[in-house]
Amino acid sequence: MGNLTVKMTDTQGVVHSFDSVEEGTSLMELGKQNGVSGIMGDCGGGCACATCHVYVDQSWWDKVGAPDEIEYAMLDMVADVMQDTSRLGCQIKMKSELDGIEVVVAPASSY
């Protein structure tokens, strides 16, 4: 068991606070293992399906950083729900610098 903390608000507005997250765990894995609504992680962390889309709290954005080109291309496929601090949860791996991070799970793209 790790000791990192994460606050994740799901698509129903429920806030999930995790306080024993291990280093290296991705936000997708964390959300999926704990049944966080809206985190599906269909492709298993391959940055290839955009079903673990989160909005990073603005105050954490500099530490998390922008998506690379491959991730951006995937986020572009759900452009209707993309925001400035959009990231795929599978691409954010927990580390001490991100201890305390807050994210909101993005709704599914509709039309």
Add this chain to the structure above:
Amino acid sequence: MATQTTEEMEAKVSERVALTSDEEKVLKEGSLTDFGIQAQPREYFRAMRHGDPVHYDEKLGSWLITRHEDIWDVQADPHTFSVHHGYHDFQARGLQDEFRGYLREHGGGYFPDAIMSDPPYHTRIRKLMENAFTAHRVKDLEPRITEVVSNLISEVIERGDGKCDAVKDIAVPLTIRIIVEQLGLDQGMEDEISKWSGAVTAQISAMQNRDTMIENAKLMSELQLYLIGKMKEREQDPREDMISDLVHAEVTNEDGTKEKLTFEEAVSLVRATLIAGNDTTATAIGNLFYVLTTKPGMAELLQESVQEERMLNRFVEEHLRNEPPVRALSRAATRDVKVNGTTIPEGAHMLLVYASGNDDETYFPEPREFDPTRPNLGRHVAFGGGPHRCIGLALARMEVKVAAREIARQMKNIKLAIPEEDLTYLKTVATRTIESMPITYEKR
């Protein structure tokens, strides 16, 4: 959504749309077993989607799930809607014992498809395969894929007659060469692998009779014996390829202990990777030639799109939505369950009709328009969804993208060399595959 309860899912009923008299007729008389409907299914799909979204196709003996929202719900619940039963219980319908017996006697064994399974077993098997084709790993393969595709198209062009079969000369060998290289199989066996692929995918076609079942079992036996031989080689002498990885792979159990994949499981996974890794992507590339030659403005749109990465990515994704290679895959209900107001009985076979979901007007307005600017492109179900979402999706996208780029770079003025109505489609419920597509073109 992930946390929707089954009760909530079962309580959902969405509005039916009034049908035209033509739609009424096709809904009443149509069946996905009909070869005409298999070739041109959109009207049948629309009639179901509008008037009877969870429709029992009596001749086929399957419940067809045709609305996007319902496909999404069903694929998110792998316990109620079983892939294991949907696939294995209905394999070689009615001829199962004979089929399995043949493979045991002639093909080195009957190897159930480890990936066509349900959680928690499926989760462990899938985990093994997930790292092979992540989007980042596939991006690293792009230069090599480009080389393979570029060479293949150049070889075709060098014949100098300005004619070829876009399916048999380009789409099929292209995808085989790439997956063969990844797996570590032998190059130069495209004809055999293409035939073997047909025999394996026939298992989900629902179209086999006894003669074709035996013929397919014979081909599958050849395939299995070939793969087993290669796997035995790698057991002794591992190399940097996927076969070696799978032969030596360990599955991590829930309690953290590791277990070696059985040889039977490994054979089934090598087989699945080879077949899934070429057949459907070849169909997607064949379909690309089809839209380029039949849909006005598409050749120009492709030329424009290849100028810019983002546009090209979107072009490819819209192509997959517009012409999904896999039109329907199986589930079986593990209990009596209500989907959009209709009760599906326990044990019944179902098809998630992806091609209908991708045409669902409530998600994709004007679905027959080819519009790469759609803001919700990622919601299409060409790759399915949920825990069984296509594992090779990033590789498939990359192959289609590179093919699109190389076609645009090397060929122009591409035309169908036969009337469109003479194109024939593979007889199957599972994919919409053009069998052969003679074209003419000029070298760019």
